[in-house]
Amino acid sequence: MIEDREFLMIPGPVSVEDRVLEALARPVRAHYGDSWTQLYKRAVSGMRDVFKTAGEVQLVFGSGMAGVEMCIASVLSRGDAVLVATNGLFGDRMAEVATANDLRVHTARPGLAEPITAEHISAALAAHPEVRAVCVVHHETSVGVLNDVEGICRIARERGVLTIVDGISAVGGVPFEMDAWGVDLCVTVANKCIGGPIGVAPVAAGRRALEALADGRPKAAGWYLNLATWRRFAEQWSGWHPHPTTMPTNVVEAFDVALTGLLEEGVEHRWRRLAGARDRVREGLEEMGFRMLSPIATASPVTTAAYGLPGMDVSDYMAWLLREHRIRIGGGLGELSGRIFRIGHMGRAAEPDAIDRYLRATADYLDGHLRGRPRA
Numbered sequence: 001m002i003e004d005r006e007f008l009m010i011p012g013p014v015s016v017e018d019r020v021l022e023a024l025a026r027p028v029r030a031h032y033g034d035s036w037t038q039l040y041k042r043a044v045s046g047m048r049d050v051f052k053t054a055g056e057v058q059l060v061f062g063s064g065m066a067g068v069e070m071c072i073a074s075v076l077s078r079g080d081a082v083l084v085a086t087n088g089l090f091g092d093r094m095a096e097v098a099t100a101n102d103l104r105v106h107t108a109r110p111g112l113a114e115p116i117t118a119e120h121i122s123a124a125l126a127a128h129p130e131v132r133a134v135c136v137v138h139h140e141t142s143v144g145v146l147n148d149v150e151g152i153c154r155i156a157r158e159r160g161v162l163t164i165v166d167g168i169s170a171v172g173g174v175p176f177e178m179d180a181w182g183v184d185l186c187v188t189v190a191n192k193c194i195g196g197p198i199g200v201a202p203v204a205a206g207r208r209a210l211e212a213l214a215d216g217r218p219k220a221a222g223w224y225l226n227l228a229t230w231r232r233f234a235e236q237w238s239g240w241h242p243h244p245t246t247m248p249t250n251v252v253e254a255f256d257v258a259l260t261g262l263l264e265e266g267v268e269h270r271w272r273r274l275a276g277a278r279d280r281v282r283e284g285l286e287e288m289g290f291r292m293l294s295p296i297a298t299a300s301p302v303t304t305a306a307y308g309l310p311g312m313d314v315s316d317y318m319a320w321l322l323r324e325h326r327i328r329i330g331g332g333l334g335e336l337s338g339r340i341f342r343i344g345h346m347g348r349a350a351e352p353d354a355i356d357r358y359l360r361a362t363a364d365y366l367d368g369h370l371r372g373r374p375r376a
C-alpha cells in the first residue's frame, strides 16, 4: 500500500489520489489572470452542483472552522441570539465561535451520540423566540452521527430563523440538498468527502443569507472572514482576481482535480459508494463481535464508531495498526476516549482493497492479542 507513509482511515484528513498529489507538485502559478480566473470559476460552479444550490459559493482559503466563523460572523451582529444545537465536539466548537464573536448563545444538547432532530430545535426556539439563527453540524464527526438537517431547516424557516450548517464532513459524501432543504449558509472542506487537498473551505450562501448580509446592520465579522468582502471581490474583480487575497494556487488546482473527479463520478454515486464502504466496514467489524456506537439509522454513512471488545486495549490496537500496517484510525474523544475507535470512509479509505486490508489486520490483531477471550 502507501509504502512507508501512513494510510489515513480517520474521519479527516483523508488520503487522496495520486493525481491530486501531482497537482500540488506543479510549479507555482499566479492567483490572477484569465486562465486562473477560468479555473477558479469552474471550481465555484462545480461546488454549486455539489452543494445543490443556485446560490453563491466562495472558495475560502483556510480551514473548515474559518468557513464556520465566516458564516456566523457575516450575517449576525454582536449581541444577537443564536441557537447552537450540539451533540459533540464540533457542535461545541460552533458555540465557541459564536461566543467569541460576542453573540448570545443558547444551546440544545441531546444525549451523547443522540442525533439532533426537528423536535429539539422546535422546543429550543419556543423557549428562545429572540434567536436569529440556528447553527448545527450535519455529520458530527466526533461520534459519527448524522443530524436531521432537513427537518431542522424546515422548522427554522417556519419561524423566519436563518440556518448555518457545518457540512465539513458531509457535503459531497452524504445526501445533502442545500436549496431543497432551505439551508441558508453551509461550509465544507476540500479534504474530507471531496477527496481534495487541505486548505480550501467552500462556503455557500442562499438568498436569505445574502439579504441578511446586506441588511445594513453592522456585523460581527471583520474583513477577511467576511462574506461581504468575498462577494465584493467576486463581483468587482470578477474578470481577473475574483477573491480578496492571494490564493493557494496549487491547492486550488488540486482541488479542481478532485472536484472534477467527484462530478465525473456523480455526486449521488459518491454518496452511495461511501455508504457501501461504511456497510462493508460495519459488517466486517460486527462479524468479529464489535458493537457499534450508533444504530444504522442514525450512523453516519462516512464514519463508523465502534466500541472496543471486552478486555481490549483500544489505544494499543490503534498503535499496532499504525506500527504494523501503517493504517491510522481515529480514537474516541472526551468521555468516549479509550472506549471507541472511529473509521473514516472518505477519500482513499473507501477503496475496497484498503477496507479488506484493514479488516484482515484487525482480525490478526484479535488473534494475536485476544485469543481465548470471549469475543462479545
Ligand SMILES: *Cc1c(COP(=O)(O)O)cnc(C)c1O
Residues within 6 Å of the ligand: 012, 063, 064, 065, 066, 090, 137, 139, 140, 141, 166, 167, 168, 169, 189
Ligand atoms: C474536521 C471538522 C471540522 C474542523 O475542520 P478544520 O478544517 O480542522 O477547521 C469542523 N467540523 C466538522 C464536522 C469536522 O468534521
